[in-house]
Amino acid sequence: MRLFDYFVAETASRMQTGSSPDNPYVKNMLPAAYNDDMLMHSILAVGGAHLAYNSANREMLDITTRRHYSRALQGVRDIIGSQTLDESSLQRLALTLAFLCRYEVLSTAPQSALRFHLKAMQQIFSSLAKLGYTPFTKHSSHQIDELLALSYEWCAYLLRCNAIFSAPDTCMHDALPKEVYSENGARKSGMWETGSLFGTMTAGCQDLFGLIPIINDLHNRRLVEEEAGQARPSEQLLDSFNEVQNSIASWRLDNAPKSSPTGLRLLAKLNPVAPSTSSHDDLDKEPIAHDAHTQRILASEVIRHSLHVYSLVSLEGSSAGLAAVSQGPDGPIQTNVRIGMDFLIAMGESSYNTHLLWAILTIGSCTVDPFHRELLKFGFGKSRFIMRHVLRTRDILELLWADEDPQMYGPHGIRLVLAKYGIDFSIS
Secondary structure, rough: OHHHHHHHHHHHHHHHOOOOOOOOHHHHHHHHOOOOOOHHHHHHHHHHHHHHHHHOOHHHHHHHHHHHHHHHHHHHHHHHOOOOOOOHHHHHHHHHHHEEEEEHOOOOOOOHHHHHHHHHOOOOOOOHOOOOOOOOOOOOOHHHHHHHHHHHHHHHHHHHHHHHHHOHHHHHHHHHHOOOEEOOOOOOOOOOOOOOOOOOOOOOOHHHOOOOHHHHHHHHHHHHHOOEEEEEEEOEEEEEEEEHHHHHEEEEOOOOOOOOOHHHHHHHHOOOOOOOOHHHHHHHHHOOOHHHHHHHHHHHHHHHHHHHHHHHHOOOOOOHHHHHHHHOOOHHHHHHHHHHHHHHHHHOHHHOOOOOOHHHHHHHHHHHHHHHHHHHHHHHHHHOOHHHHHHHHHHHHHHHHHHOOOOHHHHHHHHHHHHHHHOOOOOO
């Protein structure tokens, strides 16, 4: 019972973004697992991966956790091997694989396993569609549909976040579910997004995350142009870049409630429309906005500015580090880095940090400010979300910062660090 109790008390609260008392992993997912051993084993594996890191008895817990993971995986294999993939079987597979993918990130398992299972999830959702399955109708179980929508969002979230590690010949986002987002990142009507739990993981920022693989493709196209000897980005690439920038700038958080007076003062102070004159000392004096609505908006701004940074450095290809230096601290790259960091600092230790690791890695890989680097290193070690993959993120950033090669900068530099040191890494 220890892993189960820990999952309910600790892990589940770290899996949701925000601090709603109606945690979907406890209120919705666990009841389904009570009648499904395969799903329960996958949930216990996730709880164990979290607990093992913080326990003095780590070795024994790792063994127990891997046993739960293996049993869940065997259940998946048994269902697939039975060749009777009806709607019920596909639903069980989707829910279980979502937790197995989470375990693989938390335990820093080889990315090949995560890649394989994410592609399997995409195939499962495609198979449900081919069977004519339509969620949230009078002919379906809305309880199961809500869980499937949550799993679908998690699958899409992982695929997008890990797209930055994919070179042109190994594009991880090829397996991205296509129902919700068009090729330019605009939202389409998707059957899974109508669920009340869809958006739980990304706190309404799913459209922003949908831009990650598009910007990654922009970067890969620029690398191809460099290989062909093209010194500057092509007109077609610049057009794509401008479309992405417009999408980022015009994005709005849906149904964002009005913030408290304290939150409004903080947002006004950090407003990127006007040049920022505040120092980090000034920011420390500003009361942290504790209301959930403001925290949600602040988190979305961290993501938004990380995307601005990512698109700016992607346009520079392998020369992004040199471009950042030549632009100086007031250039567009470092300006967006600084604004993103200011929003992050303003959040403090927030439950809305859950989905920000990708944004933090992107901003951290592009900052040249020693203060920001030290702040991030400190934050990684003190965060309530401290786990193996979080500390590995910190270690990768430190390797990047310590390398004097100008190409070791930004997400492109992260790719080079992973290759140079043979690091297998996934992010969530």
